[in-house]
Amino acid sequence: MNDMIRIDDLVFKYTRDDTGEEVNAIKGVxxxxxxxxxxxIIGRNGSGKSTLAKNINALLLPTSGxxxxxxxxxxxxENLWDVRQSAAMVFQNPDNQxxxxxxxxxxxxxxxxxGVESAEIRRRVDESLKAVNMYHNRKKAPHMLSGGQKQRIAIAGAIAMKPDCIVFDEPTAMLDPKGRSEVMAIINSLNEEGITVILITHFMEEAAEADRVxxxxDGVVRLDGTPEEVFSHADELREMNLDIPMPVELARRLRARGIDIPADIINIEEMVEYLCQYR
Amino acid sequence: MLRDITLGQYYPGESWIHRLDPRVKIIAALVYVAALFIVDNLIGFAIALAALAAVIIISKVPLSFILKGLKLIFLIIIFTVIMNLFMIKGGDVLVEIGPLSIEEKGLYTAFFMAARLILLIIGSSMLTLTTKPISLTDGIEALLSPFSKIGVPAHELAMMMTIALRFIPTLLEETDKIMKAQQARGADFESGNLISRAKSLIPILIPLFIGAFRIAHDLAMAMEARCYRGGQHRSRMNAMKLSGRDAAASVMLAVFLAAVIVIRIVL
Structure with a gap:
């Protein structure tokens, strides 16, 4: 079995506390x-993306599927602790975790x-803090640190559990641009080290760094494929109120004017590189 | 400004006292307080004072720092002393000022009361001055855990204290934010009488409470995601280990307690 995560016809319903109406957050994924x-995984607010993330960590359990x-x-x-150890989770608000x-x-x-043994915990803690480049701050109080630093600690907390997969639920939504790029760099390097990464986000630029988007x-999967494939459905994305990454939009407009830009150019560096060499 | 607040009244240091196991220090503080109630004469107080002085010197916590934190309490002590001086009657009359008089028994009671309270307060604050709040929590958990069999929620209490310590600064920051937001919309927290000032706090407290519940909800979810399942199956990174230092401290504590008891019986 080579799948880290398999989701079979997942349906998730819940009842809203305030109005008592039933909400169908995920409708068969x-x-x-x-x-x-x-x-x-991208979607606008209420698309079901966060609910999906919590289903992966068994914080929420499927209504069916x-x-x-x-x-x-x-x-x-009985699988609860194995599930949560295999798929760790990092949440949006760095303070509240x-x-x-x-x-x-x-x-x-x-x-x-x-229940890991003390010496091994010590080793894992040091290793995890080094992996997120926060080892020098190990004795500090979290409230003295910036949002990006706190989020890196939350990531270290997840790594220390030795998970196979980490689900990031909008980890950069509350960070400034500097914190955001630090966190994205760590997510990328964790993936390079072999950890399966699921990144829930609403920033298209971040999604462009993934292998798959x-x-x-509205509770269903609308598009699924490599970033290049997904971003080529510009009209559908706009219809769902999602922004297209700037370089993709630029390429689209250039193509409309007859300048041929390869479809696999989706980030700024590649675009700059290509345009500088374009004759 | 909120970033600089110190929690509790911990005085950072690396002294012999600072490095003692928190369990030993908690027990020592309890024994010291108990000993103060055993003591009933001057020699006993002299020993208790000497013991405290030794602890303060070894801990390298400046005396001014200790006393600074206790200003308000000293006001209460002075008040108690004055009350005792004039109210307790018995023995020879020492001073007479109009209708008031200080008698021998009053003087003794006032003196012992003051000495006991001052030693008690400084003695117990030495515990919090030399122990990080987080180690204190660990110590309390360890000391209470034998009682968890009879239903004392040792781990839960310690976890609650840990989280409270963690979130005090966060909630202060939140309060600051809410106050600024309210002030920006013309709220006035500073003028008016006591009642109107108290009323003006309501618009701060309500969002603060809602915020606290939101944080609690998020935190509970994050803790569950990190496999938190209460105290069972849990291990600790820094297992507390008693060292020679702790043994030495325990012996000294026992000697002190024995001395206090002997003096009480003999004299």
């Missing part, structure tokens, strides 16, 4: 995510919960 891949993480069915109670008032103690929280809208 199926896809599989390969081990070691980098998948971005199945989610398998590393072969473990999330609906089976840090438990301890000392950085290194917070990173140790996950492995401590798993899944566009969710």
């Amino acid at each position: 199926s896809f599989a995510i390969e081990k070691g891949s980098f998948t971005a 199945f989610v398998y993480v590393n072969g473990y069915n999330t609906s089976i109670q 840090i438990v301890s008032s000392i950085v290194e103690d917070d990173v140790a929280f996950g492995p401590e919960n798993l 899944i566009i969710m809208d």
